Amino acid sequence: xxxxxxxxxxxxxxxxxxxxxxxxxxxxxxxxxxxxxxxxxxxxxxxxxxxxxxxxxxxxxxxxxxxxxxxxxxxxxxxxxxxxxxxxxxxxxxxxxxxxxxxxxxxxxxxxxxxxxxxxxxxxxxxxxxxxxxxxxxxxxxxxxxxxxxxxxxxxxxxxxxxxxxxxxxxxxxxxxxxxxxxxxxxxxxxxxxxxxxxxxxxxxxxxxxxxxxxxxxxxxxxxxxxxxxxxxxxxxxxxxxxxxxxxxxxxxxxxxxxxxxxxxxxxxxxxxxxxxxxxxxxxxxxxxxxxxxxxxxxxxxxxxxxxxxxxxxxxxxxxxxxxxxxxxxxxxxxxxxxxxxxxxxxxxxxxxxxxxxxxxxxxxxxxxxxxxxxxxxxxxxxxxxxxxxxxxxxxx
Amino acid sequence: xxxxxxxxxxxxxxxxxxxxxxxxxxxxxxxxxxxxxxxxxxxxxxxxxxxxxxxxxxxxxxxxxxxxxxxxxxxxxxxxxxxxxxxxxxxxxxxxxxxxxxxxxxxxxxxxxxxxxxxxxxxxxxxxxxxxxxxxxxxxxxxxxxxxxxxxxxxxxxxxx
Amino acid sequence: xxxxxxxxxxxxxxxxxxxxxxxxxxxxxxxxxxxxxxxxxxxxxxxxxxxxxxxxxxxxxxxxxxxxxxxxxxxxxxxxxxxxxxxxxxxxxxxxxxxxxxxxxxxxxxxxxxxxxxxxxxxxxxxxxxxxxxxxxxxxxxxxxxxxxxxxxxxxxxxxxxxxxxxxxxxxxxxxxxxxxxxxxxxxxxxxxxxxxxxxxxxxxxxxxxxxxxxxxxxxxxxxxxxxxxxxxxxxxxxxxxxxxxxxxxxxxxxxxxxxxxxxxxxxxxxxxxxxxxxxxxxxxxxxxxxxxxxxxxxxxxxxxxxxxxxxxxxxxxxxxxxxxxxxxxxxxxxxxxxxxxxxxxxxxxxxxxxxxxxxxxxxxxxxxxxxxxxxxxxx
Numbered sequence: 001x002x003x004x005x006x007x008x009x010x011x012x013x014x015x016x017x018x019x020x021x022x023x024x025x026x027x028x029x030x031x032x033x034x035x036x037x038x039x040x041x042x043x044x045x046x047x048x049x050x051x052x053x054x055x056x057x058x059x060x061x062x063x064x065x066x067x068x069x070x071x072x073x074x075x076x077x078x079x080x081x082x083x084x085x086x087x088x089x090x091x092x093x094x095x096x097x098x099x100x101x102x103x104x105x106x107x108x109x110x111x112x113x114x115x116x117x118x119x120x121x122x123x124x125x126x127x128x129x130x131x132x133x134x135x136x137x138x139x140x141x142x143x144x145x146x147x148x149x150x151x152x153x154x155x156x157x158x159x160x161x162x163x164x165x166x167x168x169x170x171x172x173x174x175x176x177x178x179x180x181x182x183x184x185x186x187x188x189x190x191x192x193x194x195x196x197x198x199x200x201x202x203x204x205x206x207x208x209x210x211x212x213x214x215x216x217x218x219x220x221x222x223x224x225x226x227x228x229x230x231x232x233x234x235x236x237x238x239x240x241x242x243x244x245x246x247x248x249x250x251x252x253x254x255x256x257x258x259x260x261x262x263x264x265x266x267x268x269x270x271x272x273x274x275x276x277x278x279x280x281x282x283x284x285x286x287x288x289x290x291x292x293x294x295x296x297x298x299x300x301x302x303x304x305x306x307x308x309x310x311x312x313x314x315x316x317x318x319x320x321x322x323x324x325x326x327x328x329x330x331x332x333x334x335x336x337x338x339x340x341x342x343x344x345x346x347x348x349x350x351x352x353x354x355x356x357x358x359x360x361x362x363x364x365x366x367x368x369x370x371x372x373x374x375x376x377x378x379x380x381x382x383x384x385x386x387x388x389x390x391x392x393x394x395x396x397x
Numbered sequence: 398x399x400x401x402x403x404x405x406x407x408x409x410x411x412x413x414x415x416x417x418x419x420x421x422x423x424x425x426x427x428x429x430x431x432x433x434x435x436x437x438x439x440x441x442x443x444x445x446x447x448x449x450x451x452x453x454x455x456x457x458x459x460x461x462x463x464x465x466x467x468x469x470x471x472x473x474x475x476x477x478x479x480x481x482x483x484x485x486x487x488x489x490x491x492x493x494x495x496x497x498x499x500x501x502x503x504x505x506x507x508x509x510x511x512x513x514x515x516x517x518x519x520x521x522x523x524x525x526x527x528x529x530x531x532x533x534x535x536x537x538x539x540x541x542x543x544x545x546x547x548x549x550x551x552x553x554x555x556x557x558x
Numbered sequence: 559x560x561x562x563x564x565x566x567x568x569x570x571x572x573x574x575x576x577x578x579x580x581x582x583x584x585x586x587x588x589x590x591x592x593x594x595x596x597x598x599x600x601x602x603x604x605x606x607x608x609x610x611x612x613x614x615x616x617x618x619x620x621x622x623x624x625x626x627x628x629x630x631x632x633x634x635x636x637x638x639x640x641x642x643x644x645x646x647x648x649x650x651x652x653x654x655x656x657x658x659x660x661x662x663x664x665x666x667x668x669x670x671x672x673x674x675x676x677x678x679x680x681x682x683x684x685x686x687x688x689x690x691x692x693x694x695x696x697x698x699x700x701x702x703x704x705x706x707x708x709x710x711x712x713x714x715x716x717x718x719x720x721x722x723x724x725x726x727x728x729x730x731x732x733x734x735x736x737x738x739x740x741x742x743x744x745x746x747x748x749x750x751x752x753x754x755x756x757x758x759x760x761x762x763x764x765x766x767x768x769x770x771x772x773x774x775x776x777x778x779x780x781x782x783x784x785x786x787x788x789x790x791x792x793x794x795x796x797x798x799x800x801x802x803x804x805x806x807x808x809x810x811x812x813x814x815x816x817x818x819x820x821x822x823x824x825x826x827x828x829x830x831x832x833x834x835x836x837x838x839x840x841x842x843x844x845x846x847x848x849x850x851x852x853x854x855x856x857x858x859x860x861x862x863x864x865x866x867x868x869x870x871x872x873x874x875x876x877x878x879x880x881x882x883x884x885x886x887x888x889x890x891x892x893x894x895x896x897x898x899x900x901x902x903x904x905x906x907x908x909x910x911x912x913x914x915x916x917x918x919x920x921x922x923x924x925x926x927x928x929x930x931x932x933x934x935x936x937x938x
Contacts, residue, residue: 003655021407024684055619056612056639060412062679065640066923069796076811078791079928080648081639083612085619091636095648102654104559104789120489125618146482147505147516154480154529199483199524241635244582244625245454247479247505247514266632378619397605397634397656410684417675419616422667424580458586460626463600465586 003101003395007224007231008353008387010040010217016181016338019117020211025059026071028213029113032343033073036109036215040227048105049078053092053112054342055085058119072111084241086292086377088112089214089345093375094383096218097234101395106220112346113213116339141292142206146198148380149295153200155310158298160200162313164191166297167204167336169322174333176323176362181210181338191294205294212340214347221391232353235370235386236275236395240267243379264303264374264382272305274396275386280327281306281320285368286355287329288348290376291336297321297329303382304372323365331355331363345375345383352387423545426455429469435545438537440472442511450512474535475556476508481519481527506533506553518552532556559819561938562653563776563783566596566769567895572733572883575669576763581615582627584765585665589629592661592767597780600629603769605657608637609645609664609887613676628663641835642766642891643920643930647789649770658775663767666885673761680924682797693837693924694758696798698750700925701840703803705752708855710843712752716743717861718839719756719881725868726878728908731892733762733883743839757839759884766891768898773938784898785938787915788822790815791930798925806848809919809929813849820933822915825850829933831900831910832866832874833893834919836881841926842866842874845919849931868910876900876908890920890930897934 012035014020020028029052037043050072052065061067065074065081072079084091089112096110125140152158168188174180191204217227224231240263242248277283289304291297298312306327307315315321321329330336332351335344352371354360360368369390375383423431426443433439442451443466445459451470452459459466481504487496502519504527520536521527533553543549568591570576570584579587585608593600608628610620617623621637628635634657638645642664649662677693689695704710719738726735738756746756776783792811795801813825822828829851836842843857851872852860860866866874875881877896880889897916899905914936922928 021409057618060679060683062611062613062676063640063923066793066927067680067682067796069793074793075795076808077793078812079793080644080791082637082648083619083639084621084637095636095638098648098651098655101656102651104651104654140488142486143482143484143503146484147480150482150524151480151529195485196483197486199485201482239634239636240632241621241625241630242460242632244456244460244622245513247454247516248460270634378622379625395656412683417613417616417671417679419671421616421670422575422577422580424583425578427580428578456626457580457583458627460631463629463631465590 004103005221005233005392005395006097006100006218007221007233008216009219009224009227009229009231010036010042011350011353012036012039013179013214013347013350014212015179016210016212016340018181018208018210020115025115026068028115028211029068029071029111032113032213032215033071033109033111036217040217042107042217044073046107047073047077047109048107049099050074050109050111051080051082051092051095051099053082053088054114055083055088058341059115060119073109084378084381086290086341087345087375087381087383088342088377089347090349090375090383090385091345093216093346093349093385094237094239096216097237100218100220106223108218110216110218110346111213112343114340114342115211116209116341117211142201143198145293146201148299149200152295152299157310158313160192161188162316163205163294163298164188165316166291167191167294170330170334170336173323173331173363174337176331177333180333181212182208201293207292207335207339210338210340212338212343214343214350216346216350229357229359232356232387232389233391234395235388235392236271237385238267238271238274239383241378241381245379248379261299261303261380263380264300267382267384268304271384271386280304280372283370284327284372285370286331286352286365287327287372288332288351289329289334289374290345290348291330291334292376294336328365331360331365348373348375349385349387356387356389426457430455431545434549435543440474440508442470442472444468444470451510452513453508453511453515470510472508472510476506476533478527478529478531478533479505479507479514480529483522483524504553517550520552520554527555559788560654561773562650562786563771563773564768564786564898565771565776565779565781565783566592566598567898568592568595569731569766569892569895570764571731572762572764572885574733574760574762576667581623581665581667584763585624585663586627588765588767589627589661589663592769595781596769598769602659603629603633603661604659605652606630606633606635607645607649607652607660607662608635609640609642609662610637611639611887613679614666614668614671614886616671624665629661640922641887641920641930642889643894643918643932644791644922646768646891646894647791647930650786650789653770653772658772660770661767662770663765664887664891665765666888667763668761668885669763694753695750696924697838698753699798700803701752701838704840704844707804710855710858712744713740714858714862715757715839715843716740718836718842719743721867722836722875722879722881725876725908726882729878731883732878734760735878735882753838759837759880762883762885764883764885764888766888766895768891768895782902784901785935786932787935788816788819788933791928793928796927803925806844808927809845809848812929812931816931816933820935822933829915829917830913831876831897831916832872833877833896833916834874835889835893835921836875836879837884839881846874849917849919868908873910876905876910893918893920894932894934901934901936
């Protein structure tokens, strides 16, 4: 069966902030939905189906799909919920993509949102992990990521300053993004002087907790050119959610042929093969990567094939990933500047779409035509999509 | 000033004392594992008949081989440090409702005989004193205080010979 | 719609408490059964989809618990948080979009949580939760609205309980086969008027899985494929007061879509068997009407006359339905699985003769707010 080719034809996002006390969750969703519909010059009646996602326990609402119909526009329409933790936003994007690629629907609205201010983020993240084996000792996202950072530094000789470069870059980029949550530049000294949350991860290395929503309209190839903006085509996608226990990701490193970040490397291998990427640093014009903390901006570049193992500090320090560099990473300011978890992965896709459409305003990478968007979460899971200006010949899977 | 007034008008509803209690089944292998820790201070792993990997925590399926595992293997209570961190920010543990005392060390540990790793506390809070590859040993709760949970192991200790 | 087939099904036994099994164990059991039924190994599966709910599982990323057990290792995998009918619909989308085979599994362990607290959480924190309203008490409002509108009686609802609990004797996976009488149901205590104890589905543990395939990949399967003829899903308003609870608008819209895809213009004549989600006995009557199988308000009489019995003109819930076994989320997939078993002659002790076209229905949210309808058939 041949999949329909799918383009992104509308994007909407709320301003991301630490607490949107002025809106109820349903209103926050509606802000993003209205913005996306306006962007695509659509009305609610034009929507064929909706896919929505968030991490349940951050808002304490069960069956968010049925709860939020007033905001999402789902009244009298097909709606389903998808949630996979940190990867939720990209899972929702992929879910919406498949709704259209299947031929069952022509115009599908993807919604990702989170009101982190309404709950205890660390507590909720701890409950993502197994109640017997992991929860009693787990310290939330920060502590889990810190284990990876410790290992990365030990194995590659990378330093905390190397990681801090990533944060400097992304936080500076956020100044160009009126929607970003944190819009304050930090230099290396400032980051290095922030307190340790979980060694070696400092406050300045971490993403914030954010309230925000994002909505994206996916359209079938038969109508994708009927919208005000040229479609940003989904050229390929792949994911791996390999593990169930916190310690499992480390196990694979000892396996024959095992690698540092198996989920990301396997998803990348599949995606690049499907899309024809052999040299990501050359071929991608821009990348919006889900980097939950600064060290990720080193290790994940290696897993994504932008450089050799242990080569990321040099790559980042060279300026190749800065605005104006060979392949700017996170022109939006990325996750280090805004992290409304359910929205975050979807925002990577939305930002990639804006880039190849030439509609990214002050954060535009001139002439961007091919973009990589990733989602991260759970037990080191990886979702990856390639978004491009050119319509693909055929999309495999 | 006008902004202040506007802010004060926003109401919020607290969840208050609302709680949702859960009672998770350890399952047959989990029960065996935790019972052995509680009663005998012994660790068990489970071995995949296909790839031969010994897993801890115990689970019934080897993911990569997609095969059911039934062979339990006894493990020692010593192991090797794989990676570690020291947590310094206070947060409320959702399982107890109490703040964990910080700073505390915790680590990914490979028990001798196991191919997969455990995560647990380690009683060292200076990251300079820890290095991957160091040897560690489990320290159990006293007899009579163990209840059949991972907290029956108080923490791991660096073997300081 | 391009032909997509169900080529393998697996259900664990559904029991009040599966203490020896974790969610992962149940999922592995169901997936193993489905793969064996399809004559496939996990390597024959191109993509995996899971279904679970963070609230029911008490776990923020509930899908994580089953990542090993669902066979997702080194495969693309995703998760739908909702009823099995919705998740399976997304699995069909994956197959239509070019994946040859898809394994979809869903799990639930009601024994591990306190159901009213979990279903209270689907209500609005600002305006509704303080009432302590949950699945039963909200459904009681709908039952009252429906019964008052059409003059449906509690006795007519009781026929559903008697029939379905009785049907469960023919279904080894069902949790509660019971020999009931109308009088017995009527004498059971009220939980929330007009819903009595024996009008309610039980809480339980279980998991199920299906293997879906393109026509090409279905050829390699020895058993008889069952074809997905049509799928429709639709959502009503959220606040109970924004709805007319006696109406079934979302279900009718979902059914219209599914029937249209399946080429069904006269459901009463063209549908041989129904598996619907009667979490409460009154729901079987409402959903029959919403599915266009009875005139509005007539399902009570239709049922009391025995028409929906195992040997009736339109067997409904020959499996015992949700009232005999209701692992939430799993229950919807079981409706699809039961229809598939009936069509291919594999329903054993509860087999109905001559089933060629069957309808399955599932739901999400309070009072069946969001509805999904499937039409399954014996030919592509």
